[in-house]
Amino acid sequence: MLLIAAGVVFGAAWLIGNAYVFFAGYVVLQYIALATAWNILGGYTGYVNFGTAAFFALGAYTTVVLHKLTSLPLPIMMPLGGIVSGIVGLGTGYLTLRLRGAFFSIATLALAVVAQTLITNWDFVGGSRGAYIVRPLTVPLLGMDYIQYLFLVMLGLVVIVLATARAIERSRLGYGLATIRDDEVAAEASGVPTLRLKLVATTLSGAFMGMAGAPLPYYVTYLDPASGFNLAYAVNGVAMPLVGGTSSWLGPVIGAVLLGTLQQVVTVTISSAVNLLVVGLVLVAFVIVAPNGILGLLRLRGGRHGHD
């Protein structure tokens, strides 16, 4: 069913024909992937990750490295970026998941800065000067515009991530994560292997974020640590699931679409500095007033939300 929706989205974008739709759409799709990935650890397990930018940027920089060393096609680079970020996620988790949630969150912030510092000092990928990636003019198999190809690739990733999130929700892994979120001590006492499940969640979450970041160098054609590790990714990664609703896979999608589109509109009409302010305000407002996000509001309205 998701595939049909994806096909519809791509077809609609094609019909509109304006290249800007693909550019903006890519960003929204990227945020859907990022928000859903965040939600696996944040919403399902209850551990807030502020270092979204690190995993994302590591995926992007993996692509930079691979691009310089080889000429692999993008769909192969993405899983590799995912593997790198996944390993980093595993490592971070191993160091910090035995502690309380707040420490984990601070540690993820710490990780983001350490990663950024390391990349800034690494000359091979350009350090603070940044790296230029030339975007190929045409696409190997499909013969379309490269930006449409990027859009398509990201769409594919979104389908995979959403399907995974949905599958997790209904699986034993998902139930285990939910128990951790609700009361970790009780879960541990009931025999739930909390550390292992948390590590799985962190690794998956990190890997997907890395995969979402992998096409970024081709999209922006110039990547430097300041923009790759931009805190905006961290804020959006937190805000979108919280606004949409953290308990189901649909929440981050709603949040990402709403906030992503809102940000694009604000950037184009007012200014790009204001758009972060908007995200901050929306986040604070929603967190205070509607803690379960839009999905929660819909549920309260007495409607039985059609999905699961």
Place this chain on the structure above:
Amino acid sequence: MEMSFDLLGNAVVSGLLLGGFYAAVTIGVSISFGMLDIVNIAHPAFIILGSYIAYIGNTTFGMDPILASVIALPAFYLLGAAVYQVYYVAFERRGEEALRGLAFFFGLLFITEVTLVLVFGVDYRLVEAPYIGPSLHLGVIDLPLRLLVPCLVGLVMVGGLQLFMSSTFLGRAILAVAQDQLALRLMAANPIRIKRIAFGLSIATASLAGAVLIVIQPVEPSIGRDYIGRVFAICVLGGMGSFAGTLVAALALGVVENLTSTFYGPSWAPAVAFGFLLITLAVRPAGIFGR
């Protein structure tokens, strides 16, 4: 590399001075995170706000920046109390402080920072004061007053707050609310009011910290992010709720960071604080003087 003792000595000394300054910056978080368990990651943003207030005081009214921040102290206190009230009503009461509370402060961090950008722009701002510039010279060691004064302010703040905590009823009530809220209620003190006062104090320290920050270096809105890691690293390393620990950890971090910066290059400095934090969390999460 050739180790020059002059350079090493100076690096250590300015590291210590820097550490005193870091203590000033962190003491607020020691109160809010160490004692009240409130993860206020927006604290650095309030510090930057304090810097800008000091800047306005200095450029528009020509007063000493630290004096300006002292005048602004009550306003910051009220701001802290207000923020805590919202935080309490929205999160603590419902028991959802883990995820939502963090997100709330994260949002506050952004709102404050972006508002400052919109109002003041991203240019670096600095202040003029008679002690920015001259240095004391003790043999081969230079003590820039620019660093010395903030360090002294930091020490005074830590000492003053420690005294307050141990000798006044209010101070001891704050220590008590960190340990056992119910018992405090039985002692006829309202824990919510105590926590509100404590949080207000915590934000008030941000005002002073901001003033000394802008004395040490030019300020622009986004530098708060560099301090998030440092502040929490110091708080965790020193042990939650211990001011002495905060001071020791701040000095240690200042020295290590400065040595790294001097001998390996300033671009590695941010990683030091965070590296400290990660190692502490992995090895001894309770910190040096932790309970």
